[in-house]
Amino acid sequence: MANRLHDVIDDAYTNGRNCYTxxxxxxxxxxxxxxxxxxxxxxxxxKPNYYVGAELTATTLTSSNGIWxxxxxxxxxxxxxxxxxxxxxxxxxPAPFLLCDYLLFYPxxxxxxxxxxxxxxxxxLARYATGEGVxxxxxxxxxxxxxxxxxxxxxxxxxxxxxxxxxxxxxxxxFIGTLVNSHTAGANQYGCFIQLQAGDRGIxxxxxxxxxxxxxxxxxxxxxRPLATMMTRELTAWAEHDYITDKPSLPRIxxxxxxxxxAMPGGTIASIPIIGEATFIWG
Amino acid sequence: MGFTSVDNFIAEVTGGKFWRQxxxxxxxxxxxxxxxxxxxxxxxxxxxxxxxxxxxxxxDFVTSVSPWTLGSANWAYTPATHLVTRTANxxxxxxxxxxxxxRGVSYLVVYTLVRTAGTFTISLGGTAGxxxxxxxxxxxxxxxxxxxxxxCVITPDAAGAGTVDLVSVQPKLDFTPYNDLxEGSLWxxxxxxxxxxxxxNFGAxxxxxxxxxxxxxxxxxxxxxSRILTTSAAAQTLTMNTVLYNGAFTGNADGWTLxxxxxxxxxxIERTASAVTTAYQSNxxxxxxxxxxxIYTIANRxxxxxxxSLGGTAGxxxxxxxxxxxxxxAGTDGTxxxxxxxxxxxxxxxVSCTPKLPRCDEGTSTYGSGVRMxxxxxxxxxxxxxxxxxxxxxxxxxxxxxxxxxATITNMATDVVAHLPHSGVGAGKYGPFLPxxxxxxxxxxxxxxxxxxxxxxxxxxxxxVLCKPIASIPLTTAYxxxxxDLMNQLPSLPRIxxxxxxMFLVFxxxxxxxxxxxxxxxxxxxx
Numbered sequence: 145m146a147n148r149l150h151d152v153i154d155d156a157y158t159n160g161r162n163c164y165t166x167x168x169x170x171x172x173x174x175x176x177x178x179x180x181x182x183x184x185x186x187x188x189x190x191k192p193n194y195y196v197g198a199e200l201t202a203t204t205l206t207s208s209n210g211i212w213x214x215x216x217x218x219x220x221x222x223x224x225x226x227x228x229x230x231x232x233x234x235x236x237x238p239a240p241f242l243l244c245d246y247l248l249f250y251p252x253x254x255x256x257x258x259x260x261x262x263x264x265x266x267x268x269l270a271r272y273a274t275g276e277g278v279x280x281x282x283x284x285x286x287x288x289x290x291x292x293x294x295x296x297x298x299x300x301x302x303x304x305x306x307x308x309x310x311x312x313x314x315x316x317x318x319f320i321g322t323l324v325n326s327h328t329a330g331a332n333q334y335g336c337f338i339q340l341q342a343g344d345r346g347i348x349x350x351x352x353x354x355x356x357x358x359x360x361x362x363x364x365x366x367x368x369r370p371l372a373t374m375m376t377r378e379l380t381a382w383a384e385h386d387y388i389t390d391k392p393s394l395p396r397i398x399x400x401x402x403x404x405x406x407a408m409p410g411g412t413i414a415s416i417p418i419i420g421e422a423t424f425i426w427g
Numbered sequence: 428m429g430f431t432s433v434d435n436f437i438a439e440v441t442g443g444k445f446w447r448q449x450x451x452x453x454x455x456x457x458x459x460x461x462x463x464x465x466x467x468x469x470x471x472x473x474x475x476x477x478x479x480x481x482x483x484x485x486x487d488f489v490t491s492v493s494p495w496t497l498g499s500a501n502w503a504y505t506p507a508t509h510l511v512t513r514t515a516n517x518x519x520x521x522x523x524x525x526x527x528x529x530r531g532v533s534y535l536v537v538y539t540l541v542r543t544a545g546t547f548t549i550s551l552g553g554t555a556g557x558x559x560x561x562x563x564x565x566x567x568x569x570x571x572x573x574x575x576x577x578x579c580v581i582t583p584d585a586a587g588a589g590t591v592d593l594v595s596v597q598p599k600l601d602f603t604p605y606n607d608l609x610e611g612s613l614w615x616x617x618x619x620x621x622x623x624x625x626x627x628n629f630g631a632x633x634x635x636x637x638x639x640x641x642x643x644x645x646x647x648x649x650x651x652x653s654r655i656l657t658t659s660a661a662a663q664t665l666t667m668n669t670v671l672y673n674g675a676f677t678g679n680a681d682g683w684t685l686x687x688x689x690x691x692x693x694x695x696i697e698r699t700a701s702a703v704t705t706a707y708q709s710n711x712x713x714x715x716x717x718x719x720x721x722i723y724t725i726a727n728r729x730x731x732x733x734x735x736s737l738g739g740t741a742g743x744x745x746x747x748x749x750x751x752x753x754x755x756x757a758g759t760d761g762t763x764x765x766x767x768x769x770x771x772x773x774x775x776x777x778v779s780c781t782p783k784l785p786r787c788d789e790g791t792s793t794y795g796s797g798v799r800m801x802x803x804x805x806x807x808x809x810x811x812x813x814x815x816x817x818x819x820x821x822x823x824x825x826x827x828x829x830x831x832x833x834a835t836i837t838n839m840a841t842d843v844v845a846h847l848p849h850s851g852v853g854a855g856k857y858g859p860f861l862p863x864x865x866x867x868x869x870x871x872x873x874x875x876x877x878x879x880x881x882x883x884x885x886x887x888x889x890x891x892v893l894c895k896p897i898a899s900i901p902l903t904t905a906y907x908x909x910x911x912d913l914m915n916q917l918p919s920l921p922r923i924x925x926x927x928x929x930m931f932l933v934f935x936x937x938x939x940x941x942x943x944x945x946x947x948x949x950x951x952x953x954x
Contacts, residue, residue: 148434178634178906221441238907240632240946279449293507295490308491310471311506327944328634334472335451335946341490342475345614356507370449373630373948375908388433391628392914393447393950394440408634410906 149388155427156225163214167229167420169405174412176317178328180336181413182283182366184210184246184404185321188417193404195285195364199252201264202349205402210246213424216399222426223394228384229374229420235411236418237376242336243395244368246402247271247278250350255288255314255324255359260297263365265349271398272369275301275348279337280309280367281323281406282353288324288361290316296338296353296365301346310339314359323406324363336406371395371403397424429623430920430954439954446616449473451946452931454638457807457843459939462852464859465845466803466892467931468611468648472944474930477611479803479890480597480653482526482534482712483579484610487593495524515544515588525576526596527712527761528552530672530682532571535654535888538581538594539564545586551596552577562589566886568599573681576710597653597805602667602872604650604717604782605928612648613929615951618716624953625913625920631900631947632908638943640936641902643909644859645949646894647927649784649798650717655876657808657815657887662877665891667781670711670719671763674778683708688767695776698767700730706775707764713738715759716926717785723765723778724750731770737763737780744768750777754789784871784893786924795871796824799860799896801847801932802876802889808848809884814840816879817849819861819891824869833862838878847932848889859932860896897921897929900947908947923951 156162171186184193190210197203208215213222224243231237247270250263272278280296292314299305313333314324327333340347347367372395376383387394397403407413430436439445455470468477471489478486484494488511492504495511498520503512511522528534530552540547546558549565553572559565571577579596607615616624631643652665672682680691686704689696696706713719721735725748732744735751738758745751763780783789787798800819817836822828837855838848850858863870870893898921900909913919923929933945 149437150434152437223441238904240630240906240908277447295506308493308506310490311509333942333944334453335449335944337449337451337473339451339471339473339490341493342485342610343608354506370447370948373908373910375630375632375910377907388437389915391910391912391950392433392436392440393445393628393952394437395447396441396443396445408632408906 152425152427156425161220161426163212163424165212165422167211167422169418170415171321171413173320174414175319175322175409177411178408179315179317180323180326180406180408181321182323183407183418195249195251197249197251200250200261202248202250202267204248204267204270205246207400207402210402210404211422213397213401213403217426218399220426222397222424224372224387224397224422225425226386226423227372227374227420228382229376229418230380230382231376232380232417234379235416236407236409236413237379239376239407239409241374241376242370242406243372243374243403244370244406245271246366246368246404248367250365251285253353253363253365255292255355255361255363258355258357260352260354262352263350268349270400275346278346278367278369280347280350280365281337282325282363282365284320284322284324284361285364286362287318287320288359290314290318290324290359292355292357292359294353294355296350298350299348300344301348303348305351307341307344309341312338435954436952440952444622444953446951448614448949450613450948451944453942453944454933454939455941456845457941459935461935461937464847464850464932464934466847467933469845474611474613478595479651479892480603482528482596483524483594486595495522497522510590510592512590513583513588515586517585519583519585521580521582522591523578523580525578527710528571528577528596529670529712530571530573530577533568533599534571535566535597535599536569536579537564537566539592540589542589544588546584547587547589548582550580550582599654600652600663600665602650602652602782604714604785605648606714606716606785606926607928608715609928611930615923615927615929615949618925619953620925622953624923624951626898626923626949627914627920627952628910628912628950629898629900630908630910631902631945633902633905633943633945635943636905637937637940638945639902639905642899642934643902643945644899644932645897646930646932647786647897647924648930649786649893649895652873652891654805654888655891657878657882657889658885660878660881662875664875665873667872669779669781670713671708671778671780676776692774695774697774698771700770700772703767703769705764705766707762709762711761711763713757713761715757718754718756718783718789719780720752720783721755721780722750722752724776726774726776728773730772731768733765733767733771733773735763735765754783786927793824796869797895798870798893800870800873800891800893801859801861802849802891804842804844804846804848805888805890806886807844808840808842808882808887814838815882818877819873820875821873822871823867824871826871828874830864830867833864836861859934897923
């Protein structure tokens with residue numbers, strides 16, 4: 145990558161090393177205020193992600209099925225330069241959005257089972273291989289009742305196995321696409337990610353999940369690396385960020401990254417278009 | 428070094444000198460009221476909950492029983508309730524965790540017992556507390572005994588049955604420094620020296636209407652004087668005591684491990700020339716990356732040199748008799764060691780190792796500048812109208828002692844855990860930090876802390892926290908992320924030092940219910 149502002153512009157925009165892409169996501173399924181939802185599962189562009197894979201088996205997503213960022217650019221390095229988002233109703237404006245690189249998922253977790261459900265980790269992290277900064281969420285792929293508790297056993301970013309997440313209470317949203325581990329308030333109830341054991345800085349792999357009561361429904365355990373936060377504020381008004389001049393950070397996008405958003409709406413997002421655009425640069 | 432230009436920033440960030448960290452903290456105190464400040468350290472989430480000064484890890488058994496040891500299958504951990512339960516059995520097996528408590532030092536030991544039968548007794552370093560036969564939260568002062576690794580042990584009798592929770596061991600009035608590996612600290616990417624790390628972006632939001640409006644403040648907590656009693660109206664002396672046991676070798680060399688060629692003499696240890704073997708104390712409560720003042724005396728030296736090291740970090744080799752004071756940034760191995768060369772022949776005496784404020788440029792003329800103080804309730808008060816004023820005597824950033832606060836501080840009389848009782852909207856309220864005496868802009872140490880009246884609530888206490896504020900962010904509306912670009916929008920690029928222990932304070936503009944959560948992220952970069 146160029147290491148001067150002038151070179152960034154020259155590389156990216158004079159020499160064509162950029163990718164402009166558009167986003168339009170419309171959920172067919174409702175959600176509840178304050179609970180995070182996975183926009184990768186909603187219809188629109190990029191196409192919906194149904195987390196298709198073998199039961200409890202680590203599975204990756206294809207980069208081109210997520211928000212398109214221009215494909216592989218190695219040995220160049222790619223960065224998020226600009227991001228714009230628009231919510232067309234007050235439910236998603238204001239709302240925080242979290243752009244993530246989706247790394248692995250373990251599908252078809254039965255939330256009615258109180259057995260320890262062991263995962264197949266033949267496939268490992270292709271990006272962020274140590275797991276440092278990698279987080280996990282549990283998203284519903286079938287409707288559920290909620291109100292149960294669960295924990296995951298995982299290997300942390302130092303390679304220590306047998307680590308155990310905090311006890312997490314599932315919410316009662318019931319809707320597909322909702323992060324069942326997210327909550328508005330209360331003890332043992334957290335934001336979008338499953339809380340790790342004290343001192344851990346990320347997840348390398350997840351060995352199992354155990355529910356302590358029947359919860360109903362099926363879920364997918366997803367490992368992501370959060371990349372950037374985006375905030376819609378005003379109805380129908382673009383939220384715009386330049387990641388050089390507004391939020392200096394230039395989030396790195398690795399080859400093979402599957403990009404999509406998590407969001408925390410203020411109500412149901414059913415049938416509400418969320419529109420955006422992104423520009424990626426490399427050099 | 429810091430960023431020299433936008434070009435330099437781009438070069439460093441694209442070169443990988445960047446870390447993004449999410450956080451999600453629950454407020455876990457009692458109902459918070461508008462206009463007051465609260466400490467989020469005891470709240471669950473990321474970073475993990477932490478009781479200031481606690482020498483134990485995972486006091487609340489939040490994620491698992493680790494690092495506690497269950498003595499047999501008759502102790503069981505229940506994840507769904509995160510409680511440890513004892514079933515009565517003649518094995519009288521224990522629940523235990525090793526600590527770095529110092530032999531001979533008093534600690535406040537607290538645990539909550541829900542008993543169904545029998546007797547439970549807690550001990551520290553082999554010194555037993557009181558046998559308990561009823562359900563309650565118990566607070567006991569225990570002088571740590573001589574058992575290796577100073578374990579905190581809960582022992583039932585054969586009939587003992589019940590659950591144990593919320594176990595803590597805190598120093599009394601003594602200073603504990605913090606680093607970035609401290610339970611309760613938000614990770615920020617590790618050490619980067621000789622580069623300097625800076626906070627570039629800071630975002631936060633809440634999805635609870637009771638969580639706004641509010642102000643979230645990020646602070647680097649340098650350390651804490653723990654367990655200042657609210658039940659006392661006496662001036663309580665705060666200390667930065669030595670972490671060593673028997674540094675004066677009074678009557679023996681107990682606590683020390685002496686290698687070949689070292690021997691106890693008369694209130695000192697003597698070494699005769701031999702192979703290179705060490706004299707050391709291990710399992711010390713020294714905090715890596717934090718500075719300590721190591722003082723020792725060499726006498727009767729006739730040959731060779733000896734070098735003191737702390738946590739694996741070596742000091743200066745000494746070849747002359749004298750009393751030496753060295754400031755050493757502690758390494759990680761928890762030992763204080765005297766390493767001679769093969770020729771060293773001489774005596775060592777009067778050794779001490781006391782903490783200094785970390786991340787404050789110790790050794791400079793402005794050591795302690797920018798350091799602020801607040802105190803937070805450790806357990807709730809219910810004293811009716813019996814509010815007390817407080818007097819704090821401290822040493823300022825220029826090393827001037829006997830300095831006093833610049834205003835009369837009035838505490839809340841009836842108060843909740845996690846509150847800064849000196850904050851609020853009435854007369855005599857200051858927050859989040861205590862007001863300095865005129866002209867002062869920092870603290871090196873605190874000497875005494877005195878309430879004007881003893882509070883009635885048994886075992887009430889506050890923890891006096893020393894910190895450096897990093898950045899603040901106002902949260903105006905539920906679901907609206909407050910975001911700060913600290914390079915362009917509010918140009919400041921606050922520095923995050925190696926080892927910084929990042930924690931949060933919150934200023935509430937409305938009634939804030941326990942369990943309300945604050946989520947967000949930090950972006951840091953370095954050059």
